[in-house]
Amino acid sequence: MSQANFSRPGAIDLSALRKPAGGAAPGAAPGAGAGAAGAPAAGGGAYVLDVTEAAFQADVIERSLQHPVVVEFWSPRSGASNQLAPILAALSTEYDGKFLLARIDIDANPGLAQAVGVQTVPLVIGVLRGQVVPLFQGPVGEPEARQYVDQLLTVAVANGIAGRAQPVAAAGPVDAEPVVDERFVKAEDAVGAGDLDGAIAAYEEILAQTPGDAEAKAGLSRVQLVKRTQDVPADFREKAAEDAADVEAQILVADVDLMGGHVEDAFNRLITTVQNTAGEDRNKARVHLLELFEVVGADDERVVRARQRLMMVLF
Template sequence: MQPRNMSMSGVVDLAAVKAAGEAKAKAEQARAEAARQAGQGGGAVPAAGAVPPSALVIDVDEAGFERDVIQLSAEVPVVLDFWAEWCQPCKQLGPLLERLTIEANGRLVLAKIDVDANQMLMQQFGIQGIPAVFAVVAGQVLPLFQGAVPEQQIRETFAQLVQVAEERFGILGIEVDANAAATAAVSDAEVPVPVSPHDALLEAAVDALDAGDLGGAVQAYKNVLADDPGNTEAAMGLAQAELLARVQHMDPQAVRAAAAENPRDPAAQIAAADLDLAGGHVEDAFGRLVDTVRVTFGEDRDAVRLRLLELFEVIGADDPRVSAARTALARVLF
């Protein structure tokens, strides 16, 4: 795990190690002063800066990146989770990252970044696909992993990250309010969780995806839909699992070269659109297939149109990009 600096011209300078060091020193001074005052007052007073567990998982945007990530990284390693609402692997990975961050008990903070709302950050980090996970320690970036990975691998990566923060930068993390943690645990235990008859099958699909068993995930989602054809979660999960299965063994360079050389070839354009969508380039994927529908006829046009409808399922009917693409499709069809 090697740190690297990353220049974020126009957003933030991730090479600002000096600034991060100054922030760390100020934080340590504040803690020391609070501890001194608590000692004079007597009694068991919580340490200054103690935070509830909920504060360990935060949403971050471009405007707050300097404060919420760079400055904070002087006190605690900040894990960056680049995600999107339409990304099924993100939905599998996100809750796992949150749970493991809470379990780290203040030695890590998780910053969630919606790539659709923060395109500049996505570009500056050079992200080609999501989910993508980085860390920032004392203002320095450490790439962690990309895609949905097994829990044990994440645990090992987080342990290594904590070790790097402690040994190389002397960063020990932040204190978690034990009382708030206990209250949250009681509250969670008291809230009844509704159980769906399909929860076990949906969980099996997620477990299959985590294990890289795309065929098993596809079958699990199909099992739900066989019993409940209107289950939107299963429909979206199936479309996403099938997409991942299609692109799993593709050669991206060869696929894109074939699409560039054969702009009217339905198979070439469909394959490239799958890659576009899997890489997070939603508008590119939709636009490519709408353009292909425009220049094809008969069975070729039907094949492209049907794949476009399948990709709509991956993103979800409520997404405005799907609505816009449906309108564009209707124009070229009628």
């Protein structure tokens, strides 16, 4: 996956939903145009927006050029939708502008539901540069929802989408500025400019001052993962299949699998490599697996399970 060309299995191009006339002009600020902007979701939070079909171009497609948009298709008739809504709203507040949550009532906007192919609700998708990244369908708990959001943010970083959403008007003071963690501005700006080496240096600078900064560690691991998977040889999987003891080949496949959202496949491959190797090769596979744990997050259930398996293999 390259930064210049967003691609992921299952991605759906939403460009057909752009309005050539009567909506916001291409390149206009999100929400521009008479009657185009969506409304803050009642009780939703500073980064939650109720979106209509008329506002879809401005509030979802145009915004997704700058930052990730998580779209929640829901219905007031659906109990599962009502259970999921506060979970996603809370995550949008916690992530403080790293993504915007756009809520679409399928009863009020059947055309959008049909365009995306919504069959049951809740359905949650991500949108990056006008393309869909399928996330999940049906009710999930907070840990699972967090996993999917983290995966979307990793894909966004891989494609140079590192902007932050502005707080939705009327969700707080109209002129309020988003709270920005100044420590990460340099790294995030570098990612947005496609300067991965600069982003790595910025995160390393933070960690030199505060070695225990978990968010900086995760950010550094994500950017390093993106850099490692920028130029992958066409036969990388064949090489890994031919030689199970080729640690570098196994690591590369694991990296690509993680970038594609196949988290457990990546973990299982490296645990098997640790099990089947010895000495420096074994340690290299183990250390790399720990780095991938940083990317996914220590609290992720898949990381917890993989750590347990790794301990069994090592001891």
